[in-house]
Amino acid sequence: MTGKGGTGKTTVAAALALGLAAGGHRTLLVEVEGRQGIAELFGLGPLPYEERRVAGTADGGEVRALAVDPELALLEYLDMFYKLGAAGRALRKFGAIDFATTIAPGLRDVLLTGKVKEATTRTADRRRVYHAVVLDAPPTGRIGRFLNVTAETARLAKVGPIKTQSENVAALLRSPMTSVHVVTLLEEMPVQETVDAIGELNGLGIPIGKVVVNAGRPPLLTGTKVSQAELRRGLAAAGLPTDRATVSGLYAEAKAHLTRRELEESLRVELAELGQPMVELPLLPSGVDRAALDTLAAELLGTR
Amino acid sequence: MDRILADLGVRIIVCCGSGGVGKTTTAAAIALRAAERHGRRTVVLTIDPARRLAQSLGLTELDNTPRQVKGIEADESGGELHAMMLDMKRTFDEVVLAHTDPARATEIFANPFYQAMSSTFAGTQEYMAMEKLGQLHARGEWDLIVVDTPPSRSALDFLDAPARLSRFLDGRMLRLLLAPARAGGRSMFSLVTASFGMFSRVVQKVLGAQLLTDLSGFVAALDSMFGGFRQRAEQTYRILQARETAFLLVAAPEPDAIREAAYFAGRLGEERMPLAGLVLNRVHRTAVEGLSAERSRAAADELERAGGHDATADALRVHAALAEQAVRERRVAAAFTDAYPAVPMVEVAAQPADVHDVDGLRTVGDALSQP
CATH class of the missing domain: 3.40.50.300 (P-loop containing nucleotide triphosphate hydrolases)
Structure with missing residues (x-):
């Protein structure tokens, strides 16, 4: 799940993880930017680097969440191959791991996406542990670079396990198992970034899923153009004040609303021209609680 | 402003x-x-x-x-x-x-x-x-x-x-990584340098020798600039x-x-x-402060039932939504x-x-x- 900052991609990612858990499944919701957005959303304290249950569904499904820490992911990775033990902890204390994940941004992204791949393909008793893994990914401006792991690491690591790892991740990200959804608002910048990101991902051969239009508002005007004269008559019929301030105030509000709607409509057309499936999610006026997430999940998956 | x-x-x-x-x-x-x-x-x-x-x-x-x-x-x-x-x-x-x-x-x-x-x-x-x-x-x-x-x-x-x-860029870490021997000798660093020798071996294994060579070149070239970088960052911070x-x-x-x-x-x-x-x-913000969201919405419903003033009913709904949003925003x-x-x-x-x-x-x- 990607999208411009502020479009609500964490919320949409969480709703999708919940929706996919329905039917008694287990899903994993992953964040990689250290923002602790999942914890915030579910009203929990900061999540450790550990898969832990954050929500359940009525039919026995559950959502687990994981905040990937690149340092710990590197340690885990090194440990898997080289059995570091106490020496690994010493490295961490000295900042060596921070250093290694900082010097090579590509390396950092391979570790993050690598962790997602590991969770996605993990099995227990010959069954996949997770029915689905939802990644709250970096925003549209960085998504191409983040998911194009092979290119980034190929520049730095020409051989070795990191290279193999990045190739495996790249293969998964380009397979039908992956779908990148883009969250947007009906506002100019997010729509522009959505268009750009989809172009970029297309070029990289990474499968794109839905365009999610978030925080949409239902149309309030039936389309009949309102005039001040009609307003005055209508207000009188409803027994409301018909003074000039009220009439011109309501008139200005209706006009601004119409302007806004026209702009939204043209942006909607621009998004539709991308040719991806589109889904619109309602604005949640009273904030995001569990019921709201369930509503979003139903809309996202078309199960409403 | x-x-x-x-x-x-x-x-x-x-x-x-x-x-x-x-x-x-x-x-x-x-x-x-x-x-x-x-x-x-x-x-x-x-x-x-x-x-x-x-x-x-x-x-x-x-x-x-x-x-x-x-x-x-x-x-x-x-x-x-x-x-x-x-x-x-x-x-x-x-x-x-x-x-x-x-x-x-x-x-x-x-x-x-x-x-x-x-x-x-x-x-x-x-x-x-x-x-x-x-x-x-x-x-x-x-x-x-x-x-x-x-x-x-x-x-x-x-x-x-x-x-x-x-x-x-200060490079202490970089230099330690590339030349553990240089930083060694002092006992307080012995555990660290031991880890570092091992670390650079691990890095070499994981990332390959080419990467270390590039890194080494990068560090050597940047070496002369470390002081300048830090000085500039500190200057900007003071500004x-x-x-x-x-x-x-x-x-x-x-x-x-x-x-x-x-x-x-x-x-x-x-x-x-x-x-x-x-x-x-x-x-x-609403342009009509005196008209509450509830009253506006009730009037819209009433007009719709009675018929004949759809446009006004719409405008009243727009107003109600705006008034509610204004209240919500103030609370936030x-x-x-x-x-x-x-x-x-x-x-x-x-x-x-x-x-x-x-x-x-x-x-x-x-x-x-x-x-």
């Missing part, structure tokens, strides 16, 4: 806040007003402006130098507006060139590590924005610099980036703490943006950086104002359409300056 702009002692305005709250537009509107109304020779440093806004400021190419914006109304005031868009990589290149000789610079530019770091290093954009601010400040050509900050994952990144990058700087928090009345703003206000206090106020963008914003009652706040009403011309910026400027 006019009070801040009229204060000639204020020479830098930094707009910060989370992404998607209209930071760039706010920065541009402030700079325009400073030039038109206050006669100041102003430069605005934008990071990633919307295309049409950039075009309206004449920013058609990313050439990393300020260009004068033509067609503004500053004849009377005598002010000027210059605008530039940050080119992260080019700024980094300039820093390298300023600190080393051309032969070495060429070597650095060709190194894959430099290429990766100058374009993708987490925090490079933040650091380079601050570096550019330092450069513009040092040139002394402008009496007001307005800076937009990068759309970071966290609004704090640009404060932390200089320290992080300079710590990294940000100075009396001539005013920080403006930019937010929208949404929970995430307000939370970030509150966090940032706390952080600025800790860093002893001067917070001038909060700009609350995209605020919805209170989380900030309750925590920081002493921080001045100015509200900018939501525009029906996005701002992408100088007229639109002027409207925002007027809103920022309302008493």
